[in-house]
Amino acid sequence: MAIRNTRLLVLPLISLFLLLISFALLSYWGYQIFYRSKNEKRPGVQKDSANSSEGSRDSLQKIYSAAISNLDHPEIAMSSLPPDSTDTSHVIKPEDFYKLRNEITDLLKNPASNGDLEIARQKIVELQDKIQLLHTRNESVELENKKLSAALTQLSKKKSIEEIRTPASTLKTRETLPITVSDLHLAAINVGQNSEVETTLAEQTVKLIGYFVAKNNNTYNNGEIFVVVTQPDGHIMQNSPWEAGSFQTSNGRKSYSCKMSFDGFKKEGTRLQFTLNAENFEKGNYSVVIYNNGIVVKKIIKSLL
Amino acid sequence: MFTHSLRRVLLLVCLLVTVGAYLQAQSNFKLKYKNSSVYGGIDVGAKGVKLSILEIGNNARKNGAFNVLKDTAINTDFISFTETSFQNTLNGLYKLYSLAIKDYNISPDRVFILVSSGIKVQAEKAEKTSWVKNLVDSFKILSNEPARKIPMIDVKEEARLSHLGIVPDLRRYSTFLIDIGSGNTKGGYFPYGNTKDFKLFQLTWGTKSVANATDKRLEDDNSLINFNKQLQRVIAGEANSEITYAINVSGAYNMNDNIAFSGGIAWSVATLMYPELVDNSIVGVTYEDVVKFGEKLFREYPSLSDTEIVKSLHDKTLDKKAITSEVKRVHQVFDQKSLMAGTALLLKIMRQFESIYAKKQFFLVKSGQVGWISAYVDQTIGK
Numbered sequence: 001m002a003i004r005n006t007r008l009l010v011l012p013l014i015s016l017f018l019l020l021i022s023f024a025l026l027s028y029w030g031y032q033i034f035y036r037s038k039n040e041k042r043p044g045v046q047k048d049s050a051n052s053s054e055g056s057r058d059s060l061q062k063i064y065s066a067a068i069s070n071l072d073h074p075e076i077a078m079s080s081l082p083p084d085s086t087d088t089s090h091v092i093k094p095e096d097f098y099k100l101r102n103e104i105t106d107l108l109k110n111p112a113s114n115g116d117l118e119i120a121r122q123k124i125v126e127l128q129d130k131i132q133l134l135h136t137r138n139e140s141v142e143l144e145n146k147k148l149s150a151a152l153t154q155l156s157k158k159k160s161i162e163e164i165r166t167p168a169s170t171l172k173t174r175e176t177l178p179i180t181v182s183d184l185h186l187a188a189i190n191v192g193q194n195s196e197v198e199t200t201l202a203e204q205t206v207k208l209i210g211y212f213v214a215k216n217n218n219t220y221n222n223g224e225i226f227v228v229v230t231q232p233d234g235h236i237m238q239n240s241p242w243e244a245g246s247f248q249t250s251n252g253r254k255s256y257s258c259k260m261s262f263d264g265f266k267k268e269g270t271r272l273q274f275t276l277n278a279e280n281f282e283k284g285n286y287s288v289v290i291y292n293n294g295i296v297v298k299k300i301i302k303s304l305l
Numbered sequence: 306m307f308t309h310s311l312r313r314v315l316l317l318v319c320l321l322v323t324v325g326a327y328l329q330a331q332s333n334f335k336l337k338y339k340n341s342s343v344y345g346g347i348d349v350g351a352k353g354v355k356l357s358i359l360e361i362g363n364n365a366r367k368n369g370a371f372n373v374l375k376d377t378a379i380n381t382d383f384i385s386f387t388e389t390s391f392q393n394t395l396n397g398l399y400k401l402y403s404l405a406i407k408d409y410n411i412s413p414d415r416v417f418i419l420v421s422s423g424i425k426v427q428a429e430k431a432e433k434t435s436w437v438k439n440l441v442d443s444f445k446i447l448s449n450e451p452a453r454k455i456p457m458i459d460v461k462e463e464a465r466l467s468h469l470g471i472v473p474d475l476r477r478y479s480t481f482l483i484d485i486g487s488g489n490t491k492g493g494y495f496p497y498g499n500t501k502d503f504k505l506f507q508l509t510w511g512t513k514s515v516a517n518a519t520d521k522r523l524e525d526d527n528s529l530i531n532f533n534k535q536l537q538r539v540i541a542g543e544a545n546s547e548i549t550y551a552i553n554v555s556g557a558y559n560m561n562d563n564i565a566f567s568g569g570i571a572w573s574v575a576t577l578m579y580p581e582l583v584d585n586s587i588v589g590v591t592y593e594d595v596v597k598f599g600e601k602l603f604r605e606y607p608s609l610s611d612t613e614i615v616k617s618l619h620d621k622t623l624d625k626k627a628i629t630s631e632v633k634r635v636h637q638v639f640d641q642k643s644l645m646a647g648t649a650l651l652l653k654i655m656r657q658f659e660s661i662y663a664k665k666q667f668f669l670v671k672s673g674q675v676g677w678i679s680a681y682v683d684q685t686i687g688k
Binding site: 230234235236238240241242244245246251252253254255279 | 340362473476579581582584585586587588589617618619620622668
């Protein structure tokens with residue numbers, strides 16, 4: 001009866017032992033599955049054997065190579081950032097990249113301990129994060145570039161249409177002229193007793209006085225301004241044959257009324273004045289045309305009654 | 306009563322006719338100045354008699370305002386001192402005088418006659434001054450003007466009058482006037498700030514004499530290339546020493562800012578270089594411009610024809626008819642070789658005034674041959 005009771009006690013103990021072993025095996029399996037799935041969430045990073053430093057180093061080397069291969073030219077990746085970008089918090093500079101890369105390479109080549117490998121792992125993870133960020137940013141920059149290129153193409157198409165519609169003569173702006181002439185005036189002068197008075201009547205006119213401000217638009221100008229004053233009868237006014245002459249224009253040689261000089265290097269406006277005398281002044285329109293470098297830079301008409 | 310009224314009417318008609326005739330004289334020409342008068346000047350020269358009708362402005366002395374309205378000449382060759390040349394000169398003189406007072410309606414007191422320095426020099430050299438006196442006396446009888454004055458002027462006075470007539474007062478004492486003639490060159494300036502003392506300048510070289518000297522060197526090669534080569538030799542050789550010496554001795558370089566050239570070659574060069582300035586009696590030029598023109602005369606002569614010149618002008622305000630006529634006139638007076646010879650002489654003289662230290666201003670005077678009349682009129686009226 002006692003032996004029979006002992007056999008009955010051994011059986012539950014064996015069952016309990018087997019149950020415990022099963023539980024331990026299941027726990028270990030569960031533990032393995034849990035950590036594998038956790039590590040698989042980071043691409044490229046595989047759970048290495050903590051006890052095998054050689055295997056761990058090889059594994060890290062593979063991960064590192066894979067990360068680097070994703071980014072052949074970090075300089076190009078950096079330069080693709082917009083130049084006016086102010087958000088530089090996530091930007092990896094080329095020198096930082098190389099520094100990080102060299103640190104990882106050194107750690108992987110000669111790991112002093114498992115701690116070094118851990119540091120290497122952390123640095124690789126950091127590198128991977130930054131590379132991922134660069135990829136994301138590159139994609140957005142490329143997208144932005146595509147948008148800008150499309151906008152530019154559209155703009156240039158629009159401009160060429162406008163150029164066809166606009167005559168070439170009107171394209172000459174003030175900036176394209178060698179000088180800018182402003183405040184051009186022609187005054188008819190009557191000389192009274194000890195005084196000169198402006199008049200609008202031809203028969204009272206004794207002389208014409210013209211004045212204007214010339215401003216140089218180029219770095220250097222020949223400093224020669226020709227004034228052509230044409231009378232109502234079409235003749236060009238001249239003070240004296242000794243002061244008269246002709247000059248070259250885009251439309252051949254032309255007689256001038258006055259030749260004036262100014263400092264060709266000066267950028268500031270220069271006030272210039274000319275006087276034309278004649279024995280008699282006819283009624284009608286007197287045109288004043290200012291030339292520089294053979295180009296008409298200003299034109300006005302003065303009427304005498 | 307009736308007779309008295311008739312007399313008054315006749316007097317009025319006579320007055321109107323006289324005034325009308327005077328006005329017609331003035332209106333026969335296209336006048337340039339508002340307050341001006343028309344004068345006639347007859348120059349009895351060595352080669353012929355020349356009549357110039359001039360419009361002289363009130364301020365002619367101030368700014369050289371005179372305008373040549375007509376210019377007519379008759380070749381008589383007085384200095385050959387033969388009976389025929391004497392008679393031809395007398396007839397030519399009377400014909401041109403009549404033309405002035407009858408055809409152009411200029412009153413006799415506005416017609417001036419002078420015997421030029423060319424005759425004076427040759428007559429004195431040949432001891433034929435009595436021929437000149439006979440010519441003057443014969444004309445007075447023929448024209449029935451015994452009181453008329455016909456002075457004979459010397460080279461210096463002619464050059465002085467030309468300066469007074471051509472150069473305006475403002476440039477009087479800073480201008481050296483040089484008249485390049487066909488056989489010689491003369492001119493001068495006022496060195497002491499008064500119009501009495503005149504420094505005369507003379508050369509035995511003129512446009513024709515340079516061309517002749519070049520022709521003599523051609524030998525059997527009459528090509529233009531050889532003419533140009535020999536011309537440079539004449540200018541650099543025979544003419545060089547005289548021109549350089551005469552200009553140095555004149556002291557003109559230091560005393561003047563403006564160098565003005567008159568004479569046929571000055572008129573021709575100015576007309577061909579600047580046809581657009583056809584109305585201008587004076588044209589400013591640079592030494593470099595004339596050098597370029599000289600090259601053009603030699604290498605691109607066809608481009609200086611009247612048709613080519615007018616074709617090159619695009620300014621619609623220009624009187625192309627007048628330009629054509631003036632350019633044609635130049636080619637009638639000078640051929641290519643004469644133009645080259647005259648331009649070479651002009652350049653040689655200009656070269657003496659070219660310096661890196663002081664830049665002189667050069668002018669070409671177109672109507673220099675009549676400049677003395679303007680001065681003579683001014684001088685005579687002022688007395």
